[in-house]
Amino acid sequence: MASPLSFDLLLQSSHDPSDAVTRALAGALAHAAAGVIPAPTLGLDGTRFQTLLARHFPALDGQICAAHCEGCRPLRSDEFADLVALLLAHRAHAGEEAEWLAHAIASACMGGNHLYHDMGLPNRQALSELLSRHFTRLFEKNVGNMKWKKFFYKQLCDQAEVRVCQAPSCQVCNDYQACFGPEDDTFPASLAALAGRAPVPQ
Numbered sequence: 182m183a184s185p186l187s188f189d190l191l192l193q194s195s196h197d198p199s200d201a202v203t204r205a206l207a208g209a210l211a212h213a214a215a216g217v218i219p220a221p222t223l224g225l226d227g228t229r230f231q232t233l234l235a236r237h238f239p240a241l242d243g244q245i246c247a248a249h250c251e252g253c254r255p256l257r258s259d260e261f262a263d264l265v266a267l268l269l270a271h272r273a274h275a276g277e278e279a280e281w282l283a284h285a286i287a288s289a290c291m292g293g294n295h296l297y298h299d300m301g302l303p304n305r306q307a308l309s310e311l312l313s314r315h316f317t318r319l320f321e322k323n324v325g326n327m328k329w330k331k332f333f334y335k336q337l338c339d340q341a342e343v344r345v346c347q348a349p350s351c352q353v354c355n356d357y358q359a360c361f362g363p364e365d366d367t368f369p370a371s372l373a374a375l376a377g378r379a380p381v382p383q
């Protein structure tokens with residue numbers, strides 16, 4: 182059965198379907214609702230989740246929101262909390278929007294695809310622009326243009342002074358391509374419909 186919180190419905194319910202933050206939240210929410218990422222309410226408690234929906238998707242049927250939110254709890258995971266904290270420590274502005282985005286990004290990090298895929302964004306550039314605008318200092322730290330999800334986890338490992346990398350430096354590491362190589366721009370067919378975009382022809 183199709184999830185009631187689909188990407189199309191969310192955009193139709195929004196003030197401005199072209200707004201980059203609205204589209205990022207809609208993509209993450211649609212994937213969360215469909216179970217692509219394991220965080221139905223993006224790790225927000227019911228009240229904060231309802232506020233997000235009311236602010237960005239005001240025309241959404243309240244019954245759908247209530248049904249989706251029923252019994253929801255904040256995501257209990259050290260990893261998730263650490264990712265949210267990392268993002269918020271580098272937020273470019275105060276307010277709930279950065280918090281919602283941080284939760285959406287951290288939730289999408291729990292998915293199994295490229296981060297921008299799991300956020301329903303069209304490409305890595307769209308994710309980079311979002312991070313540049315809303316988490317500017319974190320964006321600027323990624324001077325080597327590392328893949329974003331790997332970069333976030335590397336930051337957490339460095340903060341905790343945990344050494345998981347096998348090589349003394351990235352330049353001599355056998356995993357360099359995995360961390361810095363180009364990302365496949367093909368949007369997975371299984372996610373394309375959920376994020377309201379046509380699959381790229383093979």
Ligand code: SF4
Nearest residue numbers: 346351354356357360
């Ligand atoms: S390239 Fe190697 S050393 Fe650098 S972050 Fe990746 S795994 Fe670690």
